[in-house]
Amino acid sequence: MKYISTRGQAPALDFEQVLLTGLASDGGLYVPETLPQFSREEISAMAGMDYPQLAQRIIEPFVSDSIPPDDLRQIIADTYAVFRHNAVAPLVQIGHNQWVLELFHGPTLAFKDFALQLLGRLLDYVLERRQQKVVIMGATSGDTGSAAIEGCKRCKNIDIFILHPHDRVSEVQRRQMTTVVGDNIHNLAIEGNFDDCQAMVKATFGDRGVLPADRGLVAVNSINWARIMAQIVYYFYAAVALGGPARPVAFSVPTGNFGDIFAGYLAHRMGLPVSQLIIATNRNDVLHRVMTTATYGRQSLEHTLSPSMDITVSSNFERLLFDLYDRDGSAVSKLMRDFDQGDIHFSDAAMSRARALFSSYRVPDEETCAQIASTWQDCEYLLDPHSAIGVKAALASGIGDGIPVVTLATAHPAKFPQAIQRAGIVTEVALPLHLADLFDRRERFEVLPRDLATVQAFMANNLGA
Numbered sequence: 001m002k003y004i005s006t007r008g009q010a011p012a013l014d015f016e017q018v019l020l021t022g023l024a025s026d027g028g029l030y031v032p033e034t035l036p037q038f039s040r041e042e043i044s045a046m047a048g049m050d051y052p053q054l055a056q057r058i059i060e061p062f063v064s065d066s067i068p069p070d071d072l073r074q075i076i077a078d079t080y081a082v083f084r085h086n087a088v089a090p091l092v093q094i095g096h097n098q099w100v101l102e103l104f105h106g107p108t109l110a111f112k113d114f115a116l117q118l119l120g121r122l123l124d125y126v127l128e129r130r131q132q133k134v135v136i137m138g139a140t141s142g143d144t145g146s147a148a149i150e151g152c153k154r155c156k157n158i159d160i161f162i163l164h165p166h167d168r169v170s171e172v173q174r175r176q177m178t179t180v181v182g183d184n185i186h187n188l189a190i191e192g193n194f195d196d197c198q199a200m201v202k203a204t205f206g207d208r209g210v211l212p213a214d215r216g217l218v219a220v221n222s223i224n225w226a227r228i229m230a231q232i233v234y235y236f237y238a239a240v241a242l243g244g245p246a247r248p249v250a251f252s253v254p255t256g257n258f259g260d261i262f263a264g265y266l267a268h269r270m271g272l273p274v275s276q277l278i279i280a281t282n283r284n285d286v287l288h289r290v291m292t293t294a295t296y297g298r299q300s301l302e303h304t305l306s307p308s309m310d311i312t313v314s315s316n317f318e319r320l321l322f323d324l325y326d327r328d329g330s331a332v333s334k335l336m337r338d339f340d341q342g343d344i345h346f347s348d349a350a351m352s353r354a355r356a357l358f359s360s361y362r363v364p365d366e367e368t369c370a371q372i373a374s375t376w377q378d379c380e381y382l383l384d385p386h387s388a389i390g391v392k393a394a395l396a397s398g399i400g401d402g403i404p405v406v407t408l409a410t411a412h413p414a415k416f417p418q419a420i421q422r423a424g425i426v427t428e429v430a431l432p433l434h435l436a437d438l439f440d441r442r443e444r445f446e447v448l449p450r451d452l453a454t455v456q457a458f459m460a461n462n463l464g465a
């Protein structure tokens, strides 16, 4: 399978190259040139598969040029063996036709483990084969950093540098990054905000400064195609468990960078009967404004109780735009250039395509807390604030009157205790056993000034042999 850029100017790559690349050279994002298709019979046959078997079925066509099936099987088995629930992604019913897909049984208690546990192992496999070493550099406001560190901690061919804003991530989130032991793991606490961290990562991808030329630089944010690919699997898993393909299902997805929900869109395009995808946002509602006004525009960042969705620009939306504009790379390129100057407007044709599958809903903090409280009262099920936004949107959509709606539960509630308290719930929310001693573990991080040259010099001086 070949991968092409959404802006139409960069060379097509195979899976292995795409895995080791961040942005395409024309500034676009890589997407598969064609998608594998699954017939109704093939989807029916998925009913008996456990999660790793299904993952093999879905992922194999995307990677088969680079990874033989038996090697892939081993990588997938190792990846999902670290999840602490035998179903990997269990479905829980919270109301009539209302389901929650628990995606928080991985090592860092958020759905990002599904992709980053796999990504770390895929990288290790191809780097070992190529006898190559790379540097991973990423910025995090919380969940991505810990999931990337957990995913790459055993990889001897990777040095990983994660920048977080000093004193501006929650204590649980910080400790999940800084207590992981490994010589190849470097947590950099930057004296600045998340945007400063992000800007330094972007600048380094543009100009590597003093970093040695023979170390590739790999991105772990959701512009990396392999992350999206891994997330397609659980849409199939949930839909088949609820009676697909005979019975269509809808999904409600707490959304920030549009990575997770884009995977649902791909599942639909690959043949899965998905009747609707609900974009559930917090007050950072750039996507809700797109759906309701056909305008894509930046607004200032709002800090909410669901910090992993606090974004102003939704980078993976460009991947959908590419399809909405008939895969015309020059049209996407022009739109994105215009977006650098100010708001952009989408055509009626593009919007009617988008609205045929997607709807959207915006949930402010008060409603998030109210949803956590009411779901708790209804069935003593505790939602984290991100998942609560999804459930609120699912209920508001009214879709559950006819067909099952699955909300993706993207994080474990113990990660966000303030929101649970704000919802008026007095029950103690314990961390799962494997993290119970998190607050006693030794932390390791380096505080660095908001200065690109200092950060790059630190990286160059701390690379493994």
Ligand SMILES: *Cc1c(COP(=O)(O)O)cnc(C)c1O
Pocket (backbone or CB within 6 Å): 110, 111, 112, 143, 144, 222, 254, 255, 256, 257, 258, 259, 260, 261, 308, 309, 386, 410, 411
């Ligand atoms: C990253 C994250 C999201 C948003 O996912 P996107 O793929 O960026 O849309 C939602 N919830 C949690 C808990 C997250 O960590």
